[in-house]
Amino acid sequence: MPRNAFYAQSGGVTAVINASAAGVIETARKHSKQIGKVYAGRNGVIGALTEDLIDTSKESAAAIRALTQTPGGAFGSARYKLKSIDKNRREYERLVEVFKAHDIGYFFLNGGNDSADTCLKVSQIAQALGYPLTAVHVPKTVDNDLPITDCCPGFGSVAKYVATSMLEAGFDVESMARTSTKVFIMEVMGRNAGWITAATGLARSKAGQAPHLLLFPEIAFDEEAFLAAVKLNVEKYGYCAVGVSEGLRDKDGRFLAESGLKDAFGHSQLGGVAPRIAELVRGRLGLKHHWAVADYLQRSARHIASKTDLEQSYAVGKAAVEYALKGMNAVMPTIVRTSSKPYRWKIGVANLSDVANVEKKMPRDFITPDGFHITTRCRNYLTPLIVGEAFPKFENGLPRYVRLKNTAVRRKTRTDFTL
Amino acid sequence: MPRNAFYAQSGGVTAVINASAAGVIETARKHSKQIGKVYAGRNGVIGALTEDLIDTSKESAAAIRALTQTPGGAFGSARYKLKSIDKNRREYERLVEVFKAHDIGYFFLNGGNDSADTCLKVSQIAQALGYPLTAVHVPKTVDNDLPITDCCPGFGSVAKYVATSMLEAGFDVESMARTSTKVFIMEVMGRNAGWITAATGLARSKAGQAPHLLLFPEIAFDEEAFLAAVKLNVEKYGYCAVGVSEGLRDKDGRFLAESGLKDAFGHSQLGGVAPRIAELVRGRLGLKHHWAVADYLQRSARHIASKTDLEQSYAVGKAAVEYALKGMNAVMPTIVRTSSKPYRWKIGVANLSDVANVEKKMPRDFITPDGFHITTRCRNYLTPLIVGEAFPKFENGLPRYVRLKNTAVRRKTRTDFTL
Numbered sequence: 001m002p003r004n005a006f007y008a009q010s011g012g013v014t015a016v017i018n019a020s021a022a023g024v025i026e027t028a029r030k031h032s033k034q035i036g037k038v039y040a041g042r043n044g045v046i047g048a049l050t051e052d053l054i055d056t057s058k059e060s061a062a063a064i065r066a067l068t069q070t071p072g073g074a075f076g077s078a079r080y081k082l083k084s085i086d087k088n089r090r091e092y093e094r095l096v097e098v099f100k101a102h103d104i105g106y107f108f109l110n111g112g113n114d115s116a117d118t119c120l121k122v123s124q125i126a127q128a129l130g131y132p133l134t135a136v137h138v139p140k141t142v143d144n145d146l147p148i149t150d151c152c153p154g155f156g157s158v159a160k161y162v163a164t165s166m167l168e169a170g171f172d173v174e175s176m177a178r179t180s181t182k183v184f185i186m187e188v189m190g191r192n193a194g195w196i197t198a199a200t201g202l203a204r205s206k207a208g209q210a211p212h213l214l215l216f217p218e219i220a221f222d223e224e225a226f227l228a229a230v231k232l233n234v235e236k237y238g239y240c241a242v243g244v245s246e247g248l249r250d251k252d253g254r255f256l257a258e259s260g261l262k263d264a265f266g267h268s269q270l271g272g273v274a275p276r277i278a279e280l281v282r283g284r285l286g287l288k289h290h291w292a293v294a295d296y297l298q299r300s301a302r303h304i305a306s307k308t309d310l311e312q313s314y315a316v317g318k319a320a321v322e323y324a325l326k327g328m329n330a331v332m333p334t335i336v337r338t339s340s341k342p343y344r345w346k347i348g349v350a351n352l353s354d355v356a357n358v359e360k361k362m363p364r365d366f367i368t369p370d371g372f373h374i375t376t377r378c379r380n381y382l383t384p385l386i387v388g389e390a391f392p393k394f395e396n397g398l399p400r401y402v403r404l405k406n407t408a409v410r411r412k413t414r415t416d417f418t419l
Numbered sequence: 420m421p422r423n424a425f426y427a428q429s430g431g432v433t434a435v436i437n438a439s440a441a442g443v444i445e446t447a448r449k450h451s452k453q454i455g456k457v458y459a460g461r462n463g464v465i466g467a468l469t470e471d472l473i474d475t476s477k478e479s480a481a482a483i484r485a486l487t488q489t490p491g492g493a494f495g496s497a498r499y500k501l502k503s504i505d506k507n508r509r510e511y512e513r514l515v516e517v518f519k520a521h522d523i524g525y526f527f528l529n530g531g532n533d534s535a536d537t538c539l540k541v542s543q544i545a546q547a548l549g550y551p552l553t554a555v556h557v558p559k560t561v562d563n564d565l566p567i568t569d570c571c572p573g574f575g576s577v578a579k580y581v582a583t584s585m586l587e588a589g590f591d592v593e594s595m596a597r598t599s600t601k602v603f604i605m606e607v608m609g610r611n612a613g614w615i616t617a618a619t620g621l622a623r624s625k626a627g628q629a630p631h632l633l634l635f636p637e638i639a640f641d642e643e644a645f646l647a648a649v650k651l652n653v654e655k656y657g658y659c660a661v662g663v664s665e666g667l668r669d670k671d672g673r674f675l676a677e678s679g680l681k682d683a684f685g686h687s688q689l690g691g692v693a694p695r696i697a698e699l700v701r702g703r704l705g706l707k708h709h710w711a712v713a714d715y716l717q718r719s720a721r722h723i724a725s726k727t728d729l730e731q732s733y734a735v736g737k738a739a740v741e742y743a744l745k746g747m748n749a750v751m752p753t754i755v756r757t758s759s760k761p762y763r764w765k766i767g768v769a770n771l772s773d774v775a776n777v778e779k780k781m782p783r784d785f786i787t788p789d790g791f792h793i794t795t796r797c798r799n800y801l802t803p804l805i806v807g808e809a810f811p812k813f814e815n816g817l818p819r820y821v822r823l824k825n826t827a828v829r830r831k832t833r834t835d836f837t838l
Contacts, residue, residue: 072590171491386816397805
């Protein structure tokens with residue numbers, strides 16, 4: 001009998017994480033001699049701990065295909081970080097208990113930095129407990145901050161969304177600046193790494209166009225330099241459009257927009273740096289402003305997903321299964337750029353021990369010397385990632401997204417588990 | 420010699436106002452025996468006052484066609500309201516002076532309520548001064564608040580954008596609510612009329628889906644009822660998504676976004692009703708939240724424009740020229756709904772005296788009795804307006820929007836005019 005697989009989505013979802021799910025499930029279905037069923041964790045790894053598994057074999061081929069057109073996490077994702085093995089061995093033992101009960105031989109975790117670490121630990125504990133398990137991490141993060149891989153599935157789509165939004169808002173503001181808004185501020189995601197902020201810069205094809213200024217988390221906010229630059233752009237071009245990262249910090253490393261709440265990982269919840277910057281512009285320069293906070297809109301915007309990103313997201317899911325079938329353990333498929341012009345890529349591989357908890361920030365030479373924009377080198381890196389459209393089907397004016405049946409697998413362990 | 424036409428964009432721009440411009444210009448070009456050149460006002464009616472006219476005949480047919488694919492105001496728009504004739508006769512006389520200098524016999528103003536009033540006044544003053552002028556208003560407003568016309572060009576596209584965004588964000592929040600955000604709040608435009616807020620409601624196809632609650636400017640905000648409803652939805656469905664109008668008011672008619680409250684840190688709130696509602700949810704219910712403010716993104720999102728809206732926007736521009744050629748003065752083309760299922764529409768006409776300064780709010784029976792959602796009647800009204808996609812061409816991953824040459828017409832008056 002072929003052993004079963006477990007697949008879970010972890011951390012913040014993206015417009016295309018379900019394409020990775022489709023890559024995993026469709027590829028597993030093609031190898032039915034080696035992989036039995038694919039069980040998905042309801043709400044990510046929590047589904048494994050609580051033995052709340054979803055039987056993906058109950059879903060039609062069409063439904064699984066439709067996942068490539070659907071944003072969000074089809075099985076539920078979770079912000080739930082397993083503690084270190086020393087601190088909470090019980091969680092890891094429980095995972096193995098559930099896996100054993102359902103004869104799970106393949107573990108696929110679809111997430112970012114934190115979950116790469118979780119995936120590695122699960123692989124280690126299984127080994128330590130003598131339970132045969134092949135664990136492969138499927139990369140996903142809008143933040144684009146995983147190391148080794150050239151880019152991260154999920155990023156290209158948010159990049160395309162924010163660049164398109166800035167381009168469009170720029171046309172709007174430019175056409176009304178004479179009598180109305182002079183300064184427009186758009187806040188985007190990216191707590192520590194400025195990749196998404198950088199992507200808004202793609203909207204500008206020549207000097208004078210939006211965005212005029214970018215505020216990166218990698219560059220300490222210099223209020224005076226920023227205000228001087230805003231003033232200069234308004235004088236020169238009539239308006240100034242600004243892209244700002246939610247993770248903008250002052251010179252002492254404090255977030256400009258800290259809201260005081262922390263999530264399960266101990267990260268501060270951010271939000272609202274745009275209104276703060278706007279208030280500064282009004283207070284110090286007396287200029288009329290508007291601001292936007294794209295928030296979840298940016299990472300769920302499947303309607304404007306990047307075709308390149310979609311294909312890569314599917315490919316890493318597919319490769320994860322193929323690697324697992326080859327017995328490759330504690331690894332992660334990567335995107336390897338083999339050529340920039342024309343853009344070509346292939347799937348590579350990284351060891352999870354080289355990936356876990358390493359955060360790839362923007363190289364300094366991707367940011368202009370003044371700290372306020374992207375360089376040509378950065379533009380050349382980013383552009384191919386947003387190329388291509390992959391519009392979903394529409395019905396009655398709205399994208400037709402799928403909701404799966406998500407049928408529960410009958411429980412086999414007799415123990416309950418409290419998170 | 421045929422007389423020339425003047426066209427100006429007025430007030431907040433939309434994703435499709437340039438389609439109306441294309442409708443005016445292309446139709447005028449087809450009637451070259453009756454209409455000479457189409458001059459556009461640079462920055463709207465300001466361009467007429469300052470004699471800063473754009474010669475649209477310098478633009479290629481392809482460039483004018485590309486306007487149908489380009490958001491913003493291609494000639495510049497302005498928030499500039501002419502005072503009453505009594506209070507500033509000088510402005511009206513100046514308009515006639517400039518029109519006379521350039522032999523302008525047709526006046527097309529493309530805007531909302533305020534500009535319908537301006538258009539009417541211009542027509543009246545021309546008549547009073549014995550200057551032969553045919554003035555036709557071309558309707559445009561994302562607010563959908565013009566009377567007589569079934570809907571307003573520009574609205575269908577913002578409606579499609581906000582409904583799509585809420586649908587997508589809903590999928591995101593739903594998939595993570597177990598361990599993350601429980602309440603999501605999206606702020607949309609519409610200061611006095613809740614049409615855009617209502618459109619976010621289209622994202623919900625059955626109970627339990629986002630948006631769970633809508634906060635309309637027409638319904639005084641009831642904090643207790645709202646918080647109870649949020650709590651109920653979170654308990655029942657695991658999360659609660661809220662669409663809120665920027666114009667939400669308390670029972671005394673004060674805008675919530677202007678009420679001068681302070682956040683948890685003692686900072687003055689910086690505008691934005693979404694963060695204010697979010698703070699309330701956190702403070703009173705202790706629930707994790709996220710919020711988005713779409714701001715200009717919603718009204719410039721040409722990439723997700725409604726095909727129906729695009730066609731109607733073009734049609735009112737075309738009809739405006741045809742009406743003018745028939746000598747119809749001080750009128751506005753309207754959209755007439757001749758059938759709802761299947762949706763059919765035609766172009767009608769309204770007298771500007773019936774349109775100017777009248778604001779069409781949501782009928783009470785478009786809002787559910789509890790005030791928190793839209794009725795089936797409202798849904799039936801809204802749905803056809805967002806139907807159809809009209810994706811722009813893309814290049815290197817971004818929509819290819821056009822910038823016109825906007826060549827200035829040589830000035831003929833010797834007087835300068837100070838605004």
